Amino acid sequence: MANIRDIRRRIRSVKNTRQITKAMKMVSAAKLRRAQERALAARPYSLMITNVLRSLVSRTDLVNEQTGEPLHPLLAQRPEKNILLVLVTGDRGLAGAFNSNVLKAALKFIAFFKDKNIDIAAVGRKGRDFMRRRYPFATPESPTRAGEVQLVGEHLNLLGKLEYEAVAEIVERVVQAYMDERIDSVYVIYNEFKSVISQRLIAQRILPVQEIGRREVVLTEEFTLEERERMGEAAKGAGISLKEPPESEEERRAKEFPAPGIDYIYEQPPAEIFRDMLPRYATLQLFQGMLESVAAEHAARMTAMDSASNNANDVIDSLTLTANRARQAAITKEIIEIVSGAAAL
Secondary structure, eight states, X not given: OOOHHHHHHHHHHHHHHHHHHHXXXXXHHHHHHHHHHXXXXXXXXXHHHHHXXXXXXXXXXXXXXXXXXXXXXXXXXXXXXXXXXXXXXXXXXXXXXXXXXXXXXXXXXXXXXXXXXXXXXXXXXXXXXXXXXXXOBOOTTOSSOSOXXXXXXXXOSXXXXXXXXXXXXXXXXXXXXXXXXXXXXXXXXXXXXXXXXXXXXXXXXXXXXXXXXXOEEXXXXXXXXXXXXXXXXXXXXXXXXXXXXXXXXXXXXXXXXXXXXXXXXXXXXXXXXXXXXXXXXXXXXXXXXXXXHHHHHHHHHHHHHHHHHHHHHHHHHHHHHHHHHHHHHHHHHHHHHHHHHHHHO
16 A cells, blocks of 8 residues: 555645646636637528528529529539548547547548548648548649548648638638539538537538538437536536527527518629629538537537546545545554553563
């Protein structure tokens, strides 16, 4: 049995670790609140641009009547031979199984499309590092492919301070590659977040656009009941609500557009507005997915740090019990020596 001094030193070390994990939990909880607010703030804009596009669809032709070809290149559907996968992970660890779950979903996606050429654009350091260990890296302008599955882009430290303009630059290059027919479809894998206990991993197709306002989900991974319960306990301890945020006034007004019975007059031709807004619709889908992924990462880190704090409490209790036993054994030994010495006299 270790001496009491070593045990107490270890108890102090575990207590210091517990202080760090508790602080990280509260920091993640505060960041989670801000991430939820940003995701909610973007929702009315997403609803409005979706409804405007739906209104424009009813006022313009999407297909050339003579040739049957779509009038917008982002509506063109081709056989999926070359696929671009945007993989959204975190830049840092200590988030439990958040990053590993996303990477497992990516491997399942690659296995599902095993007969296709897949280009991976990694958003986040964890996804980049994982994919670089498994697949070759090649630029989109390379004359030949480095393999059936290859890494073609990396975007690090983007989610720490996520800005719409940065996402728009990514989508602009993706849209150009799609219009040049270098890729035939675009998918994004991310963690869909509604509340702490209501989230799932999804693989969503964002190009080509088939139906305005409908998510084209091809793969889903649900969290287990045990994981949701653990997230719920961590959220309660940090004062985070488990319910989905209520609908805001801006969301309600966005849903009411277009109002029935009103014929809107657009300053520009509807076809021209539709052509200019459709790339923004694709950008918004990716931006919304990244916002939700940021919130999910903070929720996962909060849960992981809560579990670490609870484990530290268990270790401290166990070490305290061991120290008490060692102290009691030392006292008993001294008493026995005193009694034995007195008996010898």
